[in-house]
Amino acid sequence: MDPDLNLLEYLVGKGAHYIEESVEGTTYLPRTVIGVATHLLDMDGSVDLLTAKQKVTYEKFLKPLLFDVPCQGISGAGSCRGNGLVEAEVLKKCYFHSEFRCLACRAALAEKTG
Numbered sequence: 498m499d500p501d502l503n504l505l506e507y508l509v510g511k512g513a514h515y516i517e518e519s520v521e522g523t524t525y526l527p528r529t530v531i532g533v534a535t536h537l538l539d540m541d542g543s544v545d546l547l548t549a550k551q552k553v554t555y556e557k558f559l560k561p562l563l564f565d566v567p568c569q570g571i572s573g574a575g576s577c578r579g580n581g582l583v584e585a586e587v588l589k590k591c592y593f594h595s596e597f598r599c600l601a602c603r604a605a606l607a608e609k610t611g
């Protein structure tokens with residue numbers, strides 16, 4: 498699955514701190530990951546066009562940020578009403594508001610607050 502380009506654009510720009518956090522404690526440099534992300538943007542998100550080495554970086558750092566983002570739940574870890582992951586369609590919103598909740602948790606919260 499190809500990444501959401503708007504989201505990718507956000508991650509190399511304003512959201513670069515998410516990339517910085519994800520490489521923390523590894524031997525990778527944020528600029529390496531940002532470089533791969535920028536390259537991917539230039540190619541309209543075609544992961545297939547990355548080199549083998551770039552693909553490894555993509556799989557390790559970018560893919561989890563783009564596709565496997567855990568839901569923070571309604572009231573902390575373990576309180577997710579969904580399957581524990583944030584759906585792709587609300588992911589952008591999550592990054593913009595730094596509030597990582599899946600659709601089920603959002604609905605539950607909206608109900609609570611009326």
Ligand SMILES: [Zn+2]
Nearest residue numbers: 568577599602
């Ligand atoms: Zn949830």
